[in-house]
Amino acid sequence: MTGASVSNLPHSPTVDAIAVDRRAASFTTRSIKNESKINALRLALTMVDLTTLEGKDSPEKVRSLCRKAVRPWERDEELLGERLPPVAAVCVYPSMVPVAAELLAGTSVKVASVATGFPSGQYPLDIRLNDVRQAVRDGADEIDMVINRGAFLSGRYQEVANEIRAVCEACGDAHLKVILETGELVTYDNVRRASDIAIACIRPGDFIKTSTGKVSPAATMPVTLVMLEAIRDAYLDTGVKIGMKPAGGIRTAKQSWHYLCMVNETLGDGWLSPDWFRFGASSLLNDLLRSMQKLKTGSYAAEYDFSDA
Numbered sequence: 001m002t003g004a005s006v007s008n009l010p011h012s013p014t015v016d017a018i019a020v021d022r023r024a025a026s027f028t029t030r031s032i033k034n035e036s037k038i039n040a041l042r043l044a045l046t047m048v049d050l051t052t053l054e055g056k057d058s059p060e061k062v063r064s065l066c067r068k069a070v071r072p073w074e075r076d077e078e079l080l081g082e083r084l085p086p087v088a089a090v091c092v093y094p095s096m097v098p099v100a101a102e103l104l105a106g107t108s109v110k111v112a113s114v115a116t117g118f119p120s121g122q123y124p125l126d127i128r129l130n131d132v133r134q135a136v137r138d139g140a141d142e143i144d145m146v147i148n149r150g151a152f153l154s155g156r157y158q159e160v161a162n163e164i165r166a167v168c169e170a171c172g173d174a175h176l177k178v179i180l181e182t183g184e185l186v187t188y189d190n191v192r193r194a195s196d197i198a199i200a201c202i203r204p205g206d207f208i209k210t211s212t213g214k215v216s217p218a219a220t221m222p223v224t225l226v227m228l229e230a231i232r233d234a235y236l237d238t239g240v241k242i243g244m245k246p247a248g249g250i251r252t253a254k255q256s257w258h259y260l261c262m263v264n265e266t267l268g269d270g271w272l273s274p275d276w277f278r279f280g281a282s283s284l285l286n287d288l289l290r291s292m293q294k295l296k297t298g299s300y301a302a303e304y305d306f307s308d309a
Contacts, residue, residue, distance in 0.1 A: 009157055010196045010234075015188035015226055024221040027262045034295055037257065041292050044256040044284070045072060045084060047274045049112060049245070051091040051282050053213070059099045066090050066103035068307055073289050075305060080296050087285065088274040089142060093118075094135040101139025112142035112177075116167055119181070119212035121146040125163060132170040143171050146179040146212055147194065153185070157197055164201040177207040177245055177278075182223045183215040191223055195230035199242050205275070207243035213280065218248025221262065228266040235267075244271070247280025253291035256284060 050069045069087045076084045089110035090100050100111045113135040117123030145167045151159045178198040182191050198208045211218035224246045231242045286306045293301045
């Protein structure tokens with residue numbers, strides 16, 4: 001299969017890199033009133049995908065993560081005067097899906113699993129597809145796949161598209177998030193083309209995602225803006241609504257406000273929901289909690305008040 005067979009793939013516009021950088025930077029200058037900050041923090045919390053993807057992962061670690069996902073802070077009612085909502089999802093390797101599915105049964109927290117030879121995307125396709133099917137059978141509500149960047153960067157766009165479609169079919173009723181690994185795509189033009197290809201191959205309610213978190217740079221605001229604009233253009237053209245997930249490198253509450261401003265001004269408030277926007281940033285959660293307490297009480301909680309996410 002070669003890159004020449006692309007007749008059924010969308011045409012991607014050229015990206016003005018200077019304009020994208022300037023526009024992305026403008027979202028970091030927005031001023032937000034305190035009441036709006038509290039609401040933004042609470043919203044951002046509901047959009048977090050708590051993630052553990054390490055070689056030392058164990059059932060005990062996954063259970064701890066699931067408990068934090070359902071109850072992000074056990075002292076919330078004491079210090080904030082309210083019971084905080086749960087996060088959006090817990091993301092784990094396929095082998096840990098049964099553990100997470102058991103702990104999260106009956107809650108609103110989704111079980112997400114990386115698959116398809118994460119993080120390289122270089123495994124044979126049949127192995128990648130079996131990986132997806134097994135994760136779904138074991139209870140995954142969402143699958144985070146990674147594209148084969150070697151195929152993409154070699155111009156084999158049709159091959160990439162065919163593999164995304166095959167994974168989408170293997171997901172069945174589970175939602176799919178397509179990871180582009182933007183840190184390896186080099187240019188904004190490549191990010192836009194990969195976004196357009198992924199959007200053309202997935203279903204309404206599926207997501208495109210920046211990064212695995214294993215490559216630097218991971219999520220950046222300019223890259224996320226390019227992907228948001230691809231989602232916007234596809235929606236205006238077809239009416240199909242696709243979700244977005246920046247992942248990696250988003251660690252502070254202040255950064256989350258910037259991203260939410262960018263989503264609102266690019267796509268509209270219809271995307272300001274965990275159904276359509278997620279943060280792949282486990283370290284973000286505790287900073288959201290500390291920032292909530294600061295706004296409520298005027299002081300930050302101590303680090304030891306929080307369990308590790």
